[in-house]
Amino acid sequence: MTTTVDNAHPITDVTSTLGTLIDDVIRPQATTVDREGVFPRQGVDALAAAGLLGLASSTEVGGGGHGMRVVAAVVERLAAECGSTAMVVLMHYAATAVIEAHGPREVRAGIATGGHLTTLAFSEYGSRSHFWSPTGTATATDDGSVRLDARKSWVTSAGEVDSYVWSSLPVTLAAGPMTLWLVPAGSAGLSVTGDFDGLGLRGNGSRPMTADGLRVPSTAMMAADGAGLDTALGAVLPWFLVLNAAFCLGLAQSAVAEAGRHVTRTTLAHTGAALRDAPVTRRDLARLMIRTDALRAFLGDTLTALETGRDDAMLRVLQVKALAGETVADVTDGAMQLCGGSAFRKELGLERRFRDSRAARVMAPTTDALHDFVGRVATGLPLLDEANR
Incomplete structure (x- = not known):
């Protein structure tokens, strides 16, 4: 388990840009985001436009090529000002880690250049916090696509992102415990099925989602079936x-x-x-x-x-x-x-x-x-x- 080593200069450059965005956008809106429970869209878009959501993406696809230390510094600074914004960014980077390793180049490039926001969709009603035991299913269909059915209990940025790193049981149950998919937002059969009115992180949009007959191509599978x-x-x-x-x-x-x-x-x-x-x-x-x-x-x-x-x-x-x-x-x-x-x-x-x-x-x-x-x-x-x- 390794990650890229960052020197001090990239951190200085990144945090300088971040400081400006915090002063101009994120801090002024933090109270409203919390009080009204609204997704911090303006702050997230500003971070994307500044290239701060593609920090860990490969330079090959236009990203920053930075490692975990730089990204951690960004999350730390954001959390100090607006926890909801920080959590949205955190989940984006956790999902990006999978997409960088197994996702299609066009999505990787979209993330790298700030045009694609993503998140994880792991937690389910059936297994709750045991993300390693999905209950949602993936079924091969006659036309070569895969049908996904699941009830996700908590999905950060639900309805706000461009894609979801989605977990399910494998297509072939003997293949392993879990398979991961890249599910585009707006897919037929994918819906947000509730609101979020939480104690804290009130603007992070952590809402339940349902897949009901959602179809994805077999190429949406990330890594091998069962290797999720x-x-x-x-x-x-x-x-x-x-x-x-x-x-x-x-x-x-x-x-x-x-x-x-x-x-x-x-x-x-x-x-x-x-x-x-x-x-x-x-x-x-x-x-x-x-x-x-x-x-x-x-x-x-x-x-x-x-x-x-x-x-x-x-x-x-x-x-x-x-x-x-x-x-x-x-x-x-x-x-x-x-x-x-x-x-x-x-x-x-x-x-x-x-x-x-x-x-x-x-x-x-x-x-x-x-x-x-x-x-x-x-x-x-x-x-x-x-x-x-």
Whole structure:
């Protein structure tokens, strides 16, 4: 499991462009996206136009050719400002990892140049967070096409993207546990079947979808029939878990920064003292900072393990989202407590970050599942039981 090594200059160039977009588009709209639960279309389109959605695409098809470290830096910055936008981008890059490896050149080129937005469609009503056990079916037809039928429970950017990396049972059931397909948006038989009114990430458009007699050509299959789980574990999972950790880091860092500003500038009229003048306040802020910096260090080590092909790379990938999910939940909760009643007002933006942070624990693979995976890898067991494959 390896990823491209990035030097400092591409990161500087990318984050400079991103900073402008954050100031001009993403930050000004973050409150509206959250309050109204609307998809952050203007911000996503601005990121695409600036080339920031094709960062990991090959230079061969016009992409940036960057590795995971650069993309993680982008997700982190976005999460600090608008969790919904960051999640849309995160899922786009997780799906792009499959398309880069197995998708058609024209779609790869569309992603590279910002003209194609994609996402994953793995979670199903029948298997819930166990994405590795799809229940949706793929059936060969007499005309050579394949019929897909499924009820997907959560699809980020549902109805907003140009394609879906879609999971199903294999066409030939003996072939393996899962097959992946590239499903174009607007396909006959594909529909969004509900709305999203969530606690957090309210603009990420994570809605249920149904495939009812959806037909795709056999060439829509990505990798071999039945090989989808190996592709999901080898190509998708590292990007998904690492970028989730970057997402959590951005939320945590922004919460700590806001808490620090609040305790510095807020004074007590009857004493003239700032909140920061109390040792207990400084101690609590320091604890939040240390937790966040520890996550940053662990994420950095995970990226290094991937870039250098270290033996513990898979273990680090599994650990990093579990650590990040717990860290961001604790840090945003601590920031809320540190800022007291002021944190419950929307002006600080802390309550939005607190709500957005809750998603990391329950997004598949959940924290509980990751703890089990880590324990299995650490004790020499396969990642999944054969019964689950």
